[in-house]
Each structure stands twice: as C-alpha cells, then as structure tokens.
Amino acid sequence: MTPHRPPLTSVKQRPLFDGTKSSANLTYCLHFCTIPVMKSAKKKAIEFIEAAGGLIRTNEALERGIHRRTLYGLRDEGTLIQVTRGLYQLADMEIPAQVSLAEVAKRVPNGVVCLISALAYHELTTQTPHYVWLAVERKTRKPRIEYPPLRVFFFSGDMFSRGITIHKIMNQKVKIYDAPKTVIDCFRWKKAVGLDVAIEAAKEYLKRRESSPSKLVHYAKICKVEKLVRPYLQAIVS
Numbered sequence: 001m002t003p004h005r006p007p008l009t010s011v012k013q014r015p016l017f018d019g020t021k022s023s024a025n026l027t028y029c030l031h032f033c034t035i036p037v038m039k040s041a042k043k044k045a046i047e048f049i050e051a052a053g054g055l056i057r058t059n060e061a062l063e064r065g066i067h068r069r070t071l072y073g074l075r076d077e078g079t080l081i082q083v084t085r086g087l088y089q090l091a092d093m094e095i096p097a098q099v100s101l102a103e104v105a106k107r108v109p110n111g112v113v114c115l116i117s118a119l120a121y122h123e124l125t126t127q128t129p130h131y132v133w134l135a136v137e138r139k140t141r142k143p144r145i146e147y148p149p150l151r152v153f154f155f156s157g158d159m160f161s162r163g164i165t166i167h168k169i170m171n172q173k174v175k176i177y178d179a180p181k182t183v184i185d186c187f188r189w190k191k192a193v194g195l196d197v198a199i200e201a202a203k204e205y206l207k208r209r210e211s212s213p214s215k216l217v218h219y220a221k222i223c224k225v226e227k228l229v230r231p232y233l234q235a236i237v238s
Helices: 021-032 035-051 058-063 068-076 097-107 115-121 157-161 179-188 195-206 213-222 226-237
Strands: 055-057 080-084 087-090 132-137 150-155 164-169 172-177
Touching (some): 035 055, 058 068, 097 132, 097 172
Parallel strands (some): 132 150
Antiparallel strands (some): 080 087, 164 172
C-alpha cells in the first residue's frame, strides 16, 4: 500500500519577502551585490584605456569585451570625453603628442609622418605641431579623418619612399621620415614650414654626434634642392 502524502497545496510556502532576517538579506543582495561587478567593469575599462594611451574607439572597446553600457556610463559621468564620433578620451589624462601619431598611423597606414611633426619627434625644433603633418603618395586620395587634425602633403617617387623609418608607438607601427630626410624635406617645403625652421633644424641635427652632412646632401639630391641647401650647410659646418 502506497504511504499517504499530503498534497503539495497543503505545504505552507513562505513568501520571498516575509520580513524575516533571511528575507532582509536577500533584499540587500539584490540591491547592492551587483555594484562591485559594475565598478570592476568600469575599472577594467579605465585601465585598458590608460594602457592604450588615453584614447579608445567604440569598436576597439567592444573587441576588448568592454560593453557599450560601460563605455557610455563612463562618458555620462565625465570620466570619458567624446572627442569625435566613436572616439573617446580619458578626461583626466593628458594625451601625449605621440599618441596622435599612432592614431593617424592606424587610420592612414600608408602615410608617413613628415616635416614639423617629424621634427618634433626627432627633437629638432621648438615648434609645437597643431596638426599631424603627413606625407602621402601623389597618386593616392587625400585622407579625411576627423581626429587628429591633419596637414597632408603629396610626395612622389623617391621623395616619398626614401628615408622612411618605422617606430612603435602605443603598440602601433608608425612610419616617420628619419632626421636627415626630415631636415631636407623642410627646405623643400620651406614655404609651408618656414626657412628659419629648416635652418634651425639643420643646425640642431649637425650638432649631434651621429649626424652626417653627406646624408643631408644625399637627400638634397633626391629632393632636388641641393643648390638651395649647400650654402646653408657650408655656413653651418664652417
């Protein structure tokens, strides 16, 4: 004979929130236990953006597992500033100039940092570039990006391809003309740069132990400014 069991309806069910201690604990947990998780997500996002140089794009954030909700939350609370569409910057972090070079290299991989931006990178000028000065091949389309602001120059043939060096900035490969090529480019583009800036850069370069007057002459021939450059070089060296 099957033993008698009371029907399920006869078992008294305790309400989820019945005023008891366990109910109070559950209420507390539902309200507050998710906060450390949200803080952790924001903290991890901030740490990643700091490591990336203070700038991040929405697609990069999503690829790294940073949820849109976290990104927009940081923006709304003022931790992030929206620089342009899809690009955010940490509000309390000063962005080094080199980060702009890395950002441009990411957006325009075939471009080469040149002229004032390259002089600043090689510490051959006191000028502070307000744009990223970028060389592209003459046949290519002019790049258009909202940030960072660009000043684009069209180079052709050997004038474009010679003297390119690759530097790693914020884990991004950045093409920059070497120091002697940059000096000669400044003479070639003296109307844009200023002849005084070109002469000062040549002086600073030739003060260095690793400087090479012959390299300057070599690049001057490639850039077809040898007649212009030689008198200045002779005056500096003598």
